[in-house]
Amino acid sequence: MTRFVDVHNMVRWAAGRGPEHIISGMIQYLEDDFRRWESFDKTPRVASHTPFGVIELMPTSDHETYGFKYVNGHPSNPARGFQTVTAFGVLADVHNGYPTFLTEMTVLTALRTAATSGMVAKKLARADSRVMAMIGSGSQSEFQALAFRSALGISTLRVWDTDPTALEKFVANMAPLGFDITIATSAADAVRGADVITTCTADKANATVLTADLIEPGVHINAIGGDCPGKTELEPAILGLGDVFVEYAPQTRIEGEIQHMPAGFGVTEFWQVLTDRVPGRTAAAQITIFDSVGFAIEDFSALRFVRDAVDGTDFFVEIDLVASPEDPKNLFGLVGALSPVGS
Numbered sequence: 412m413t414r415f416v417d418v419h420n421m422v423r424w425a426a427g428r429g430p431e432h433i434i435s436g437m438i439q440y441l442e443d444d445f446r447r448w449e450s451f452d453k454t455p456r457v458a459s460h461t462p463f464g465v466i467e468l469m470p471t472s473d474h475e476t477y478g479f480k481y482v483n484g485h486p487s488n489p490a491r492g493f494q495t496v497t498a499f500g501v502l503a504d505v506h507n508g509y510p511t512f513l514t515e516m517t518v519l520t521a522l523r524t525a526a527t528s529g530m531v532a533k534k535l536a537r538a539d540s541r542v543m544a545m546i547g548s549g550s551q552s553e554f555q556a557l558a559f560r561s562a563l564g565i566s567t568l569r570v571w572d573t574d575p576t577a578l579e580k581f582v583a584n585m586a587p588l589g590f591d592i593t594i595a596t597s598a599a600d601a602v603r604g605a606d607v608i609t610t611c612t613a614d615k616a617n618a619t620v621l622t623a624d625l626i627e628p629g630v631h632i633n634a635i636g637g638d639c640p641g642k643t644e645l646e647p648a649i650l651g652l653g654d655v656f657v658e659y660a661p662q663t664r665i666e667g668e669i670q671h672m673p674a675g676f677g678v679t680e681f682w683q684v685l686t687d688r689v690p691g692r693t694a695a696a697q698i699t700i701f702d703s704v705g706f707a708i709e710d711f712s713a714l715r716f717v718r719d720a721v722d723g724t725d726f727f728v729e730i731d732l733v734a735s736p737e738d739p740k741n742l743f744g745l746v747g748a749l750s751p752v753g754s
Contacts, residue, residue, distance in 0.1 A: 412729040416514035416721060424717075424726040425518060431557040436720075437526035438533075438562065440712040445530070448682035450474070451708055455662035460640070463487065471707035477503045478711040480516055495550065496520060500714050509733055512718045516710070523713035524705060525554035527658075528633050529562035532607065534684050534691040535656060535699040536631035540606035541567055546598050546620050546644075547611040547636065548572040548581035555609050555635070556585055563607070567591045571601040599625055609633040610644045623648035628696040634668055635703045643668050645700075653698025656681050656691070658706040667702040678702070 416424070425433060444451075450473050457468045464485030471478055482498035489495060498516035503509060532540075543565045545552055552570070559565040568590050572578050582592055595601035602608050602625050610633070612620055623646050626632070632653075636644045645668045655678045657663040669676055681701070684691040692699055721727050736745050 413510050413732040414512050414718070414721075414727045415730045415732075416512075416717060416727045418515045418518070420721075420726040420728075421515050421518050421717075424721060424724075425522070428720070430522065430554060431561050433522055433716075433720075434526045434529060434554070434558050435561045437523060437713060437716045438530045438558075440716045441523075441526055441530045441709060442685060444473075444708055444712045444715075445682045445685045447473070448680075448686075448708065451711075453659055453706075453708070455659070455665055456707065469705075469707040469710055471711050472505060473711075475505060476511075476711075476715075477505050478707070478714050480520070480707065480710040480714075482516070482520065500710055502711075502714050502718060512714065513730070513732065514714065514717055516713070519713050519717060520705075520710070521551055521554045523709050524551060524635060524703075525558035526713070527703065527705075527709050528555055528609070528635055528701070529558035530685075531656065531681055531701045531703070532559060532631060532633065533562050534681075535701060536563055536607050537629055537692065537695060538563075540631065541565055542605050543568055543607040543609060544595070544601040544603075544605035545570045545609050545611065546572075546601060547609075548574075548577045549611065551611045551635070552577075552581055552609075553584050555611060555633070556590060557588075559607060559609075560590075565607065567593075569593045569595050569601045569603075569605060571595040571598050602626075602630075605630065607631045607633060610636050612636045612644055619646045620644045621649065622646045623652060626652055626698060628698065630698055631692075632698070632700045633703070634701060640665060640670065642666070643671065647671055650676070650700060650702075653700055654679065655700045655702055656684065657702050658704065658709070662706060663702055663704050666704045668700075669702055 452472045459466045466483045469480045480498055480500040484496055498520045500516040501510050502512040504511050540563050543559050548570050578594055610620055657678045660678055679689055683689045736742055
């Protein structure tokens, strides 16, 4: 039998435990897995692009457990009454190939993306960071705010979005949670004086939501918008202002902000910082850029976290996902005995 966490149970669990508490706990799982980065199978996500968006599979394995996520990215979906991103994920036992855990990952992906941002910021942002600018207030924005409060203590937010309705939604969700929120008049207004800048836009275009002249010394840029080939948020000149950190360079060179940079453009995979192979932030005035596109190991960590967290609770059900005949070689016997004779 396979444990299954559906949307109803995921929402019950997340609401009861609290998103900020979940993000904090998930950061620990992410750090554990990033520290053993070299033990995982790694490959860029398998993507199917259409004019409407992208559907992707994101697999990895630590040779004991296999995991994958199915995820889409369709920027025009909200205008049609659908979400931009939806997902589900699976863990399986590599010893027999049987799936052991299945869960929705639309909510979970938002939590793990935020937790990843928080994990990275703990190493790359200045420890005295207190103000975050947020460019984009869509479905990921609230989770990012909670992650940075959990990781750095940030509670002052300067927010900008081209959609006034999204801004209203953000304020309605976050103001009751104790954040000091300023609605900026532009992206330039939002980033003025910010210690951290998070860009989380979803438009599937080679856009420039942040330009190099707006970047001040000491800032940490958390570029986490829905990336894909041809989709960027930062003016390329920004990447030359500081040190660029990525999850898995071969994937980021396809989908990230660095996709338009020369092949030899230098980046650092974040696991090397976490394991003290290379330094992260080394000076208060240093500009750090996290060019995040999301990677399968992060989903693996999130799946492990939820699997462990719901153990012994009523937040999952068991489903009969794999056919199991008494004789493993007689699969036909499950249906042959029920087949009508003749016609």
